[in-house]
Amino acid sequence: MASLTIKNAVKRYGNVEVLKGVDIDLQDGEFLVLLGASGCGKSTLLNMIAGLESVTEGEISIGDRVINDVHPKDRDIAMVFQSYALYPNMTVAKNIAFGLEMRGVPKAERETAVLEVAKMLQMDHLLDRKPGQLSGGQRQRVAMGRALVRRPEVFLFDEPLSNLDAKLRLEMRTEIKRLHKRLNATMVYVTHDQIEALTLADRIAILKDGEVQQLASPAEIYDQPVNMFVAGLVGSPPMNFIKSKVTQADTGLVAEVSVLANGVEQPMLLDLSQQPADLTDWIGREVIVGLRPEAITQDGQGASFDSDIDVTEATGADTLCVLTWNGQEVMARVSSGYAQIIEGTMAFSIDMSRASLFDPKTEMRLS
Numbered sequence: 001m002a003s004l005t006i007k008n009a010v011k012r013y014g015n016v017e018v019l020k021g022v023d024i025d026l027q028d029g030e031f032l033v034l035l036g037a038s039g040c041g042k043s044t045l046l047n048m049i050a051g052l053e054s055v056t057e058g059e060i061s062i063g064d065r066v067i068n069d070v071h072p073k074d075r076d077i078a079m080v081f082q083s084y085a086l087y088p089n090m091t092v093a094k095n096i097a098f099g100l101e102m103r104g105v106p107k108a109e110r111e112t113a114v115l116e117v118a119k120m121l122q123m124d125h126l127l128d129r130k131p132g133q134l135s136g137g138q139r140q141r142v143a144m145g146r147a148l149v150r151r152p153e154v155f156l157f158d159e160p161l162s163n164l165d166a167k168l169r170l171e172m173r174t175e176i177k178r179l180h181k182r183l184n185a186t187m188v189y190v191t192h193d194q195i196e197a198l199t200l201a202d203r204i205a206i207l208k209d210g211e212v213q214q215l216a217s218p219a220e221i222y223d224q225p226v227n228m229f230v231a232g233l234v235g236s237p238p239m240n241f242i243k244s245k246v247t248q249a250d251t252g253l254v255a256e257v258s259v260l261a262n263g264v265e266q267p268m269l270l271d272l273s274q275q276p277a278d279l280t281d282w283i284g285r286e287v288i289v290g291l292r293p294e295a296i297t298q299d300g301q302g303a304s305f306d307s308d309i310d311v312t313e314a315t316g317a318d319t320l321c322v323l324t325w326n327g328q329e330v331m332a333r334v335s336s337g338y339a340q341i342i343e344g345t346m347a348f349s350i351d352m353s354r355a356s357l358f359d360p361k362t363e364m365r366l367s
Contacts, residue, residue: 002063002153003028004049004186010057011044011210018044020210021058026203029184033201035191035233040207042190043158049188050156051075062153078147079156082163084139086131086146092118093127096145117145120182121175137168141175148179157189161196173199194234198222206230224356228363231290231356237320240296240330242289243360244270246282253279255289260324261306262345268305268325274353277366287366290356293320296332302350307332309346323348 004026011019019041026032034042047053049060051072060067067075078099086095096117097110105113118124121141131139140160147155157176161169177200180187191197197204198218206213206221206229214226225231231239244255247269254269270289272279279287310329313320314336321332332348357366 002186003061004032004154004188005061006045006049006058007060008058009045009048009055009060011041011048011053012056018210019048022207022210022212024205024212024215026186026188029186031180031187031189031200031202033189033191033197033204034207035194035197035204036207037192037233041210042207045207046156046158046188046190049154050077050079076153077156078150078152078154079158080140080143080147080160082159084131084143084163086139086142088131091128091130092123092134092142092145095131095142096149099146099150113149114145117149120148120179121145135168136164137172140164140168140172144176144179148183153186155185155187157187159191160189162191162193169193169196176200194236198234206233223354224365224367225290226365228288228290228358231358235292237293237331239290239292239356241358242291242325242328242330243286244289244326245286246272246279246284248283253283255287257289257325258327259305260308263308266306268303270350270355271303271352272355272357275355275357275366277357279357279366282366286360288358288360288363290358291330291350292354293331293333295351295354296323296330296348297351298334298346298348302352304347304349306345307348309344321346 006022006024009019009022036042044053048055055068093114096114100110118127123141161172173196201218203217204221205215208229214221214230221234242257244257247254247256249269253272255272257268258265259268307323309321311322318336319334321334323330323332
């Protein structure tokens with residue numbers, strides 16, 4: 001395996017700049033997920049690493065070797081596609097071994113490698129079948145086996161689970177995580193699914209309009225988003241954004257909001273003392289308070305307040321409550337025991353230690 005370095009990578013199609021100076025340094029054995037909406041440039045970046053797209057400007061290296069002008073077959077990478085890309089007339093064994101055969105690997109060595117990978121993916125009983133006789137999850141295992149058998153320096157995954165149903169996606173996520181742990185392989189994984197990103201990645205690179213918004217661990221992305229775009233992209237339901245004004249109270253700096261309770265708007269002061277940012281210059285000014293739904297709950301830390309419940313959504317493990325703050329919807333997450341609440345007023349509490357503050361003009365985090 002090897003490290004992967006991307007320095008100021010730019011991709012243009014005519015006058016259209018799809019990637020705008022991407023910098024990523026991936027350590028040997030690290031699992032990187034490229035996350036973003038369609039059209040953000042994540043698949044283009046993956047294809048540039050693979051050699052399927054040229055690099056307009058910048059440099060891509062695997063280990064100490066710059067690969068900008070290296071042919072895809074000589075880059076020592078293996079790619080797993082969304083569409084599986086299996087040969088329908090070949091057995092599973094032949095599909096897995098095809099790349100080795102093209103490289104002139106002796107038959108005995110190919111057979112040993114195929115059997116080893118098949119056992120690793122728990123599909124050694126499928127080696128004589130053809131793709132048409134397999135389920136979607138089994139086909140994806142074959143596609144992964146074809147990549148694994150080559151033992152490349154870098155593995156690339158292009159939304160490999162998007163064609164699978166929810167149950168199979170969960171199973172394959174676990175399989176990919178297990179493989180990464182076993183192989184300690186360098187992997188780059190493209191997805192628009194935030195759950196895949198949070199569960200699989202060592203680090204996540206979030207892209208928007210061809211630029212990396214944040215490159216960090218899943219925990220940092222979730223708890224300390226660098227801007228409102230990242231905060232709104234990651235999390236289900238996404239972070240609540242509440243407009244408020246910073247004021248000086250007897251107890252220190254607070255953010256003023258209003259809560260609908262018993263049909264009447266009630267003032268509420270959110271304690272800002274646990275915020276790392278120096279907010280002195282923000283007194284009297286508007287900020288955006290970002291709160292994850294799980295920071296607003298029925299028995300958590302922080303000050304208690306009453307709020308009318310507009311709607312509840314039972315999700316099984318917990319219940320989501322839609323509240324009204326400053327005339328806008330705010331989502332709270334409470335225990336499953338409250339699933340039958342239809343309407344009424346309930347006591348909630350806010351854990352302000354988990355709050356994020358954003359500049360309403362730049363949408364950047366205040367830190």
